[in-house]
Amino acid sequence: MTTITRLAKYRLFWPVAILVVLLLSNLIFTPSFFKIEVRDGHLYGSLIDILRFGAPLILVALGMTLVIATGGIDLSVGSVVAICGALACWRISEQGDQNSVGGVLVAVVMALGLALLLGLWNGFLVAGIGIQPIIATLILMVAGRGLAQLITDGQIITINSSPYKEIGAGYLLTFPVPVLIAIVVIVVSVLLTRRTALGMLVESVGGNAEASRLAGIRSRRIKLMAYVFAALCAGIAGLMISSNVSSADGNNAGLWYELDAILAVVIGGTLLTGGRFSIGGTVIGALIIQTLTTTIYTIGVPPETTLLVKALVVTIVCLVQSPSFREKVFKGRRQRPPTPTAPTSDAPTKVEVPA
Amino acid sequence: MTTLSQVRSRISWPNQKYLPVLATLSLLALMYGVGAANYEAFGDAQVVLNVFIDNGFLLVVAVGMTFVILTGGIDLSVGSVVALTTMLSASLLQDRGWPAFVVLPLVLLVGSALGFGMGCIIHYFDIQPFIVTLAGMFLARGLCYTIGTSSIPIDDPFWVSMAQSRIRFGDYFVSPSVVIALVVVLIAAFVLAYTRLGRNTYAIGGNPRSALLMGLPVARTKIAVYTISGFCSALGGVLLSFYMLSGYGLHAVGMELDAIAAVVIGGTLLTGGSGYVLGTLLGVMVLGVIQTLITFDGRLSSWWTKIVIGALLFVFILLQRVITARKR
Amino acid sequence: MTGISKEFPGVKALSDVDFRLLPGEVHALMGENGAGKSTLIKVLTGVYDIDQGQTTLDGTDVRFSGPLQAQQAGISTVYQEVNLCPNLSVAENIFIGREPRRFGMIHWSQMEKRADALLERLQLDIDVSAPLSTYSLAVQQMVAIARAIDISAKVLILDEPTSSLDASEVEQLFRVMRQLKEEGVAILFVTHFLDQVFSISDRITVLRNGRLVGEYVTRELTLIDLVGKMIGKELEVLEQLEEQPKPALAALERGQPLIEAQDLGRKGAVSPFSLTIHKGEVVGLAGLLGSGRTEVARLIYGADKADNGQLLVDGKPVAMRGPRSAMGHDIAFCSENRRTEGLIEELTVRENIILAMQAVRGWTRPIPRRRQDELVDKYIKALDIRPANPEAVVRNLSGGNQQKVLLARWLITEPQLLILDEPTRGIDIGAKAEIQRLVAALSDGGMAVLFVSAELEEVLRLSHKIAVLRDRHLIAELANDDEVDADRIMETIASGARA
Known part of the structure; x- marks a missing residue:
């Protein structure tokens, strides 16, 4: 076995390899791509930008990972992003002093509280009533956009609040705040899933729901938690996005985030059918998507072609994951195991079989 | 004549499968009644016709979606294919100066081909429909943007005439698109009720394993429904470009959701196997009447449409759940 | 043909x-x-x-x-x-x-x-x-x-x-x-x-x-x-499991019954039956395929809800609301369908073994990793699970080893009643003998076992008492003494009138 093939056995090999290739290919177009400098006590550079703009996607994808691991899917995260951003901005815009830290905190807590409720709603539909996840979350996906616009009254709420701005565009100890938040959430989710038994139980429920039930796992509760977690992550991402642009747009904020998030999860090696999940893979998957976007911007291709590339990536990743694809494509090449010879057939006497 | 009596005999099944459709019908009647009671102008039949004029393209798209959902699948790419069709038509007509009679079949073919491709991947590689059509959605939108990122107005004479001509009867009128859409509905209803393809569609939705064991052409049927959906999306795109007289990559964003909502509200089970195109017609009308009501009201803003649709989706999905649970 | x-x-x-x-x-x-x-x-x-x-x-x-x-x-x-x-x-x-x-x-x-x-x-x-x-x-x-x-x-x-x-x-x-x-x-x-x-x-x-x-x-x-x-009669390697002197049934029956099923039944699954299981007793369920063996096991575990009768644990009626209630009363259940109802195939041996114990503790109180390793090592050794690698993915194990993993999952929860549905089906003869020996040892240690198997010899060898099923009715209960043998059970099955 060569080193490469041995490496390829690790779960994260392919995602990491794609990310590295993408980053390196940027070097061809922008030699200064890897340059990171400190300006005004802030870190600057393309890599930092990728992290900064990728942070919301990382968050949403993290939540999506757990939901997918339970064998579900959450289509409503994009709407939740919009709703939470809208609620926070609306609350701040209603304040006399938009710069009051206390007021901003209240707004943030309100928004995340709402995210929690939305997650509970999704979880209730899926785990409580037993509606297929894709359909259950479709409801909030449709109605959520309306809710977001209801909050913003159909306008784009623009705010001017420096404490709120910190969430999406601030810097702390030279690091961009969204990146720090993302890191905190990643660490929290790793601790939550791998330091408690939650991760294993999630994988168990997603891997085999009936066996999990017979082993005494309360799968409804686990599923509910996954949807709540996904909504919370989307809520934080919503705060970040709206803070970064200091405004809330009920219509377009978080548009197609659900798709990017699903894509990130799939690229990260978590199967859409549920079971084993990889938080690290998802983070890398999200970074790949963000790098892709950035790359397309920097090399001057019309940014809209990102969609084409994404379509290609989804298709390839899904095909590779599909057992029947592998079977059909690689069947010819794989060495077949020696055909078993039939046992003890001492010249079977041929008897007429009238039927 | 036999045809008619058969239709009637089939409709007279004392069957709870019709419950959702009846629910939709009463909902529609109720909404119309409320509208007519509150706003004098609402009672005008032209209001109803306007619902069709404004939603003809959605109707066609939703008909395609009905086929897919009847097999238990889903097609998220329809909105993007609609946009791609408008964009492709506009660019070929305007930038290339191709004649309408070449462009029209070509864009329909492109839509059908996309659907065909997705159907093949879904069937042969056994990948969930939603993720394949998701990729299709990205692909079609992406293709739009490679054609151009801004809106292209269309001034082709055929397109303009389709947009502006009105078919009048008495004081009322509809656009040619409405006629096309209704013809599509009729053809679809016929196909579903009276052809093997249609019945196989129901069979696959009812129990795909049985369908296979009964020797039905599952592969062909599955691929066919996605092709039909692709074709309907393309036709919907053509109608939308008649309506808008432009091609734009941001047309029909979120239309897949409206189409799914219309199908579900029209009583088709999302798990497949049960539902009618006529129900989808009612579903589209429900969506249209909601819009009209909200416009008439004036106090409510447009986003209430989405909230109400979401609420209706919830109610109807719950209704489906109750019905299927009771059957077991 | x-x-x-x-x-x-x-x-x-x-x-x-x-x-x-x-x-x-x-x-x-x-x-x-x-x-x-x-x-x-x-x-x-x-x-x-x-x-x-x-x-x-x-x-x-x-x-x-x-x-x-x-x-x-x-x-x-x-x-x-x-x-x-x-x-x-x-x-x-x-x-x-x-x-x-x-x-x-x-x-x-x-x-x-x-x-x-x-x-x-x-x-x-x-x-x-x-x-x-x-x-x-x-x-x-x-x-x-x-x-x-x-x-x-x-x-x-x-x-x-x-x-x-x-x-x-x-x-x-x-x-x-x-x-x-x-x-x-x-x-x-x-x-x-x-x-x-x-x-x-x-x-x-x-x-x-x-x-x-x-x-x-x-x-x-x-x-x-x-x-x-x-x-048929399988007389092969299993003979190596020498006939162990079984404690007399009478001695066991003297104690208080551990589990009593009273007219427990479920429409379409099995007609109401009554069955008593004592501490340390191995109760075998014999009957042909489809006679209701599995259904009896599932009802006692609460995997399916009974629509008739009740279950008594230590003499007290208990409300069965699914597997969790059963586990709360120290009842464990190994399904006959290892792959679809037992193991989570993509998880590791370690994870599969601790799953039930963890489920009872809830997700917030993970079993400390060291304790996990101790437990898992102990059972890998005790049951001779191969490969002896706790991190091996269960899907890749042979049937016999998979079965042992499933057994280990329940053994670490230290149940009072262990329900084994066809634990020896589809596994090689060596593993079969090991599992049979294990059942005997467990019962000696005071654990009650409800043993379901299609193989009469196996049921006969292990059980103190045999409940015979036919056509979804429990038709007889035989004390497994010297007079009972495979012929006698077959006779019972053959002659048993439908209740």
Whole structure:
């Protein structure tokens, strides 16, 4: 076995390899791509930008990972992003002093509280009533956009609040705040899933729901938690996005985030059918998507072609994951195991079989 | 004549499968009644016709979606294919100066081909429909943007005439698109009720394993429904470009959701196997009447449409759940 | 069919089996689980390829590449679970794919007329335009048969068609079968209900472990012979498990009962039964496939909700709300379907072993990793799980080792009652002996075990008490003393009247 093939056995090999290739290919177009400098006590550079703009996607994808691991899917995260951003901005815009830290905190807590409720709603539909996840979350996906616009009254709420701005565009100890938040959430989710038994139980429920039930796992509760977690992550991402642009747009904020998030999860090696999940893979998957976007911007291709590339990536990743694809494509090449010879057939006497 | 009596005999099944459709019908009647009671102008039949004029393209798209959902699948790419069709038509007509009679079949073919491709991947590689059509959605939108990122107005004479001509009867009128859409509905209803393809569609939705064991052409049927959906999306795109007289990559964003909502509200089970195109017609009308009501009201803003649709989706999905649970 | 062999990776499903079916006869195919009945049917109908051997139909060699081809040649199959579309009408279900058409349109009225005529032949008078789902399972089964004979009326294969029918429905089905027989149709009938075999079949072919035991004329065979031929006697390696002196049943029964099932039952699964299990007692459940063995086990564990009777633990009635309640009362359950109801195949050995214990603790209190490793190591050693690697993915383990992992999962929860449903099925003989030894050891240690197995020898060797099931009734409870042997149990099964 060569080193490469041995490496390829690790779960994260392919995602990491794609990310590295993408980053390196940027070097061809922008030699200064890897340059990171400190300006005004802030870190600057393309890599930092990728992290900064990728942070919301990382968050949403993290939540999506757990939901997918339970064998579900959450289509409503994009709407939740919009709703939470809208609620926070609306609350701040209603304040006399938009710069009051206390007021901003209240707004943030309100928004995340709402995210929690939305997650509970999704979880209730899926785990409580037993509606297929894709359909259950479709409801909030449709109605959520309306809710977001209801909050913003159909306008784009623009705010001017420096404490709120910190969430999406601030810097702390030279690091961009969204990146720090993302890191905190990643660490929290790793601790939550791998330091408690939650991760294993999630994988168990997603891997085999009936066996999990017979082993005494309360799968409804686990599923509910996954949807709540996904909504919370989307809520934080919503705060970040709206803070970064200091405004809330009920219509377009978080548009197609659900798709990017699903894509990130799939690229990260978590199967859409549920079971084993990889938080690290998802983070890398999200970074790949963000790098892709950035790359397309920097090399001057019309940014809209990102969609084409994404379509290609989804298709390839899904095909590779599909057992029947592998079977059909690689069947010819794989060495077949020696055909078993039939046992003890001492010249079977041929008897007429009238039927 | 036999045809008619058969239709009637089939409709007279004392069957709870019709419950959702009846629910939709009463909902529609109720909404119309409320509208007519509150706003004098609402009672005008032209209001109803306007619902069709404004939603003809959605109707066609939703008909395609009905086929897919009847097999238990889903097609998220329809909105993007609609946009791609408008964009492709506009660019070929305007930038290339191709004649309408070449462009029209070509864009329909492109839509059908996309659907065909997705159907093949879904069937042969056994990948969930939603993720394949998701990729299709990205692909079609992406293709739009490679054609151009801004809106292209269309001034082709055929397109303009389709947009502006009105078919009048008495004081009322509809656009040619409405006629096309209704013809599509009729053809679809016929196909579903009276052809093997249609019945196989129901069979696959009812129990795909049985369908296979009964020797039905599952592969062909599955691929066919996605092709039909692709074709309907393309036709919907053509109608939308008649309506808008432009091609734009941001047309029909979120239309897949409206189409799914219309199908579900029209009583088709999302798990497949049960539902009618006529129900989808009612579903589209429900969506249209909601819009009209909200416009008439004036106090409510447009986003209430989405909230109400979401609420209706919830109610109807719950209704489906109750019905299927009771059957077991 | 001559010298048919079929091999799957690791399993020889059929070896050198001969089988013949004559026109105008009802031929029963009998055998326990894993005997190869369904494989034979699938080979016959072209679902599987034949590895070796010959199929002859009407004197000519045939080889089917799929069920469709078999159908065209005149062989139709009706399966246990009705393979029709419940959402379509009865008439459509009969004709779909071959609908009568006029001008390219489906001719509904003619289709319904023909369906009516066809069902009339089966003496079934129903509204053929109503959806199939509005009818009972028995009617659906008839519709499936109608479809089958309309397609091709040479050979009709009925794969356990009666398992969900009640007595009168079975009678209706038999009437139809007799009529078809008169018309010259060859019917292959697979069932596990012995009464039915004797009341309808002309000849019986028995398979065991993928081999042909023999073909018999039903009239010349007694019930007990049949049971004996089906179960066989496995005298091989298991003899190494030397007969351990069992504590006398009487001594065990003196203590307070651990678990008492009182008239526990569930419609469609098993009729109400009563069963008492004491501490340290091994209770065996004997009976043929489909006799309700598994159903009894599942009801006691609460995997299925009982709709009748109650369960007492330590003399107190308990409310069973699913597996969690059972686990709360220290009851553990190893399902017969390791892969679908037992293990989480993509998780590791360690994770699978601690799963149940962790489920009880809840997600917030993870078992410390060191404790996990200790526990898992201990049981890997104790049960000799191979590879002895706690991080191996369970999917890659052999059947026997998978079974041990499942056992370990429950053993670490230290249950008072361990329910084992077919723990030795599909695993090699060595692992089998180990598991049997383990059960004996556990019971010596005071654990009660409810042991379900298709192999009588095994049940006899391990149990203190044997509950005998037949046709979903618990018909007898035998103390396993010197007088009880396999023959005695077979006799009980054969003679047991339906309660």
